[in-house]
Ligand SMILES: [Zn+2]
């Protein structure tokens with residue numbers, strides 16, 4: 001069967017599921033890990049993609065959330081209800097996902113300029129809290145595809161994580177980086193809480209041996225990932 005166009009093979013056993021304006025990832029090991037869940041209402045498409053990849057819902061072991069923005073965990077409550085799998089979130093963002101702290105404004109900068117735009121979006125964001133079963137820390141390694149390392153990359157949000165699969169030289173960067181006109185770029189200023197932190201996080205990613213970089217909002221870069229990262233880290237290094 002030909003996989004649907006919305007399913008991109010990023011690396012062996014790793015698929016990017018293209019959703020409305022964002023992505024989810026399927027990591028196919030003996031069990032399945034889903035990374036991010038798209039906006040509210042994306043659950044059905046993720047399950048269709050899982051089926052197209054030849055796996056069943058009862059094989060899903062966990063969902064890892066890269067960060068708490070609505071285009072990354074909008075369908076978490078829905079999927080959790082349907083699949084009952086465990087949820088993994090960085091320690092700094094778990095209190096928001098669990099509803100112990102109110103979800104922060106997703107437009108930290110330009111609050112005044114964008115308030116008219118932001119308000120309707122926030123009103124459509126009645127996030128149902130979800131229990132976090134696995135609290136992630138920098139350097140944690142999960143037994144997925146030979147070892148999936150959690151890399152804490154604050155900046156875009158305080159508890160943003162990238163995921164590094166050493167055996168595949170694969171780095172899933174979520175929103176820590178963008179890819180425009182053939183080059184890496186910092187995360188969008190409008191949606192990013194601390195640009196200096198975001199720059200420091202790029203330097204951290206440049207230390208990894210990477211072939212493939214997978215982004216939430218762009219197609220993957222499938223070769224020479226480290227060269228891209230190291231060149232870009234020098235470009236954006238904070239002064240001093
Ligand atoms: Zn984001």
Ligand SMILES: [Zn+2]
Pocket residue numbers: 022069071072175216217
């Ligand atoms: Zn995003």
